[in-house]
Amino acid sequence: MKHSISIFWRLKDNHYKIYVTKCRDCGKAAAFKRLRCPHCGSQNVEHLESRGLGELINYTVSYYRTEGSEQYLPRVVGLVRLDEGPVIVGEITDVDPNELSASTRVEAVLRKYSSDDPNGLIYYGLKFIPIIKR
Amino acid sequence: MRTYVVGSGVTKVDRHYERNYLSLINEAVNKALADSGLDISDIEYLVVSSAFTDSILNQVDPSTYIAQNLGFRKTRALTVSSGEVSGAVALDYAHALIRSGKARKVLVVGFEKMSEYPSWIINRVYSKILEHEIEGIKNVSPPEYAAMIMQEYVRRYGVSREDIVKWSIKMHENAVKNPYAQLQFNISLDLLNRALRISEPITMLDSHPIGDGAAALLVTDESITKKMNGALIEVVDIESSVNLPIYLRDDITYFSSTAAAYKKISSKNEIRLDKTVAVNVYDTYDIYGLLIIEALEICGRGEALKCLDEMPYLNIGGGLKARGHPVGATPLYQVHELRELMSGSSWVKYDGEISLAHSMSGPDNNAWLILLRRWV
Ligand SMILES: [Zn+2]
Numbered sequence: 251m252k253h254s255i256s257i258f259w260r261l262k263d264n265h266y267k268i269y270v271t272k273c274r275d276c277g278k279a280a281a282f283k284r285l286r287c288p289h290c291g292s293q294n295v296e297h298l299e300s301r302g303l304g305e306l307i308n309y310t311v312s313y314y315r316t317e318g319s320e321q322y323l324p325r326v327v328g329l330v331r332l333d334e335g336p337v338i339v340g341e342i343t344d345v346d347p348n349e350l351s352a353s354t355r356v357e358a359v360l361r362k363y364s365s366d367d368p369n370g371l372i373y374y375g376l377k378f379i380p381i382i383k384r
Numbered sequence: 385m386r387t388y389v390v391g392s393g394v395t396k397v398d399r400h401y402e403r404n405y406l407s408l409i410n411e412a413v414n415k416a417l418a419d420s421g422l423d424i425s426d427i428e429y430l431v432v433s434s435a436f437t438d439s440i441l442n443q444v445d446p447s448t449y450i451a452q453n454l455g456f457r458k459t460r461a462l463t464v465s466s467g468e469v470s471g472a473v474a475l476d477y478a479h480a481l482i483r484s485g486k487a488r489k490v491l492v493v494g495f496e497k498m499s500e501y502p503s504w505i506i507n508r509v510y511s512k513i514l515e516h517e518i519e520g521i522k523n524v525s526p527p528e529y530a531a532m533i534m535q536e537y538v539r540r541y542g543v544s545r546e547d548i549v550k551w552s553i554k555m556h557e558n559a560v561k562n563p564y565a566q567l568q569f570n571i572s573l574d575l576l577n578r579a580l581r582i583s584e585p586i587t588m589l590d591s592h593p594i595g596d597g598a599a600a601l602l603v604t605d606e607s608i609t610k611k612m613n614g615a616l617i618e619v620v621d622i623e624s625s626v627n628l629p630i631y632l633r634d635d636i637t638y639f640s641s642t643a644a645a646y647k648k649i650s651s652k653n654e655i656r657l658d659k660t661v662a663v664n665v666y667d668t669y670d671i672y673g674l675l676i677i678e679a680l681e682i683c684g685r686g687e688a689l690k691c692l693d694e695m696p697y698l699n700i701g702g703g704l705k706a707r708g709h710p711v712g713a714t715p716l717y718q719v720h721e722l723r724e725l726m727s728g729s730s731w732v733k734y735d736g737e738i739s740l741a742h743s744m745s746g747p748d749n750n751a752w753l754i755l756l757r758r759w760v
Pocket residue numbers: 273274275276277278287288289290291292
């Protein structure tokens with residue numbers, strides 16, 4: 251995958267942070283900063299920053315090799331229900347898949363997404379790890 | 385004006401290492417022309433569909449180069465690209481040209497060359513059907529959604545993961561009788577444990593293969609109504625609907641855009657599907673096949689597996705699972721197979737008056753339906 255500094259800079263709010271778009275008209279919410287409510291099309295929306303905490307509700311251990319993903323396989327991809335309500339898709343990392351289960355509490359952490367060889371540009375973004383019980 | 389399919393042709397879906405896209409297209413076009421009795425100089429519009437030519441062949445607008453290389457001297461040419469539903473959208477464009485009276489003879493050509501690079505490069509290209517700025521950039525890929533959907537289906541309806549392979553077994557049985565299918569062999573459940581894992585629990589037994597192919601349909605108005613074995617196949621209607629992304633859906637086991645498109649097309653045309661109507665659906669993964677026949681109201685929610693044995697005209701060409709999935713061409717393969725079925729040229733006899741082709745991009749992100757009717 252070719253990497254673009256400008257594309258990724260613009261996407262920083264959706265990959266360095268997690269925002270929730272909340273609709274003042276229909277009351278529904280959706281993950282990511284959006285121009286309009288995806289449920290009803292209203293532009294009367296507000297953007298709230300998520301705390302990045304949630305519950306894993308579904309996941310898969312993936313061996314699907316795509317160019318640039320080799321060093322990360324197998325990887326865990328899952329759906330996380332944020333404490334603010336909406337569901338977000340993302341990678342679950344730093345985890346033994348055998349110790350995971352749906353309902354695991356997770357938190358967002360900054361990790362490497364991919365690098366653009368040979369130029370060496372790296373995309374960093376949020377993945378999820380199980381919350382360590384202290 | 386009504387739209388009729390008066391000629392159709394396809395190549396075998398395969399890894400055609402020795403042939404380029406023009407060669408595959410030429411074969412499909414020759415078959416469609418011979419079938420219709422028309423000549424290349426009769427064609428007013430060439431509508432080309434392909435999903436990935438830019439990424440795989442470094443070629444934008446292949447229609448121009450198809451026209452130049454295959455001798456279309458008087459034809460208007462254009463390319464339609466709309467992910468995995470490109471072929472359905474191309475046929476809709478042709479349908480609109482005919483219905484409006486702007487053209488009377490349109491050649492729709494779909495193709496894809498999926499085997500030009502190793503699978504991991506093609507897998508990256510194929511993943512572009514998802515949203516790059518959200519999913520692609522995180523390396524989220526189509527089979528990972530299929531895996532989560534299968535798990536949710538198993539959990540919700542208490543069916544076994546092994547039973548879902550029944551779909552794939554049936555598709556391979558059909559493909560054995562389709563000379564153009566990519567995977568012309570039978571499979572059995574005992575292969576499941578040894579099958580290459582793609583994304584747990586999805587394996588190679590659940591997924592479509594990677595292959596090349598081209599398909600051509602010659603569509604015309606009523607001035608050219610050449611029958612095939614005494615039957616004439618009409619494109620009655622084409623409908624579609626867009627869904628929310630998977631992670632915003634309340635229920636990932638319900639394909640609501642397929643259901644919405646079906647509600648539109650069934651009420652407009654006063655038709656209803658049942659288990660005896662021929663349907664050709666997008667089983668990119670076997671679990672999707674089940675969800676589609678439920679969304680089309682052929683089977684109740686969670687009951688698709690119980691219906692399979694009662695559906696003799698389901699994906700008679702072997703589906704994406706076993707006929708294969710040359711992406712830009714796949715909806716045109718579906719229409720070709722239904723046309724052969726409805727005109728008595730298939731391996732199974734069908735008396736029904738209508739049939740339906742279903743295609744979709746990603747997991748029901750954009751679902752398209754093509755309704756065909758037979759006139760005798
Ligand atoms: Zn809204």
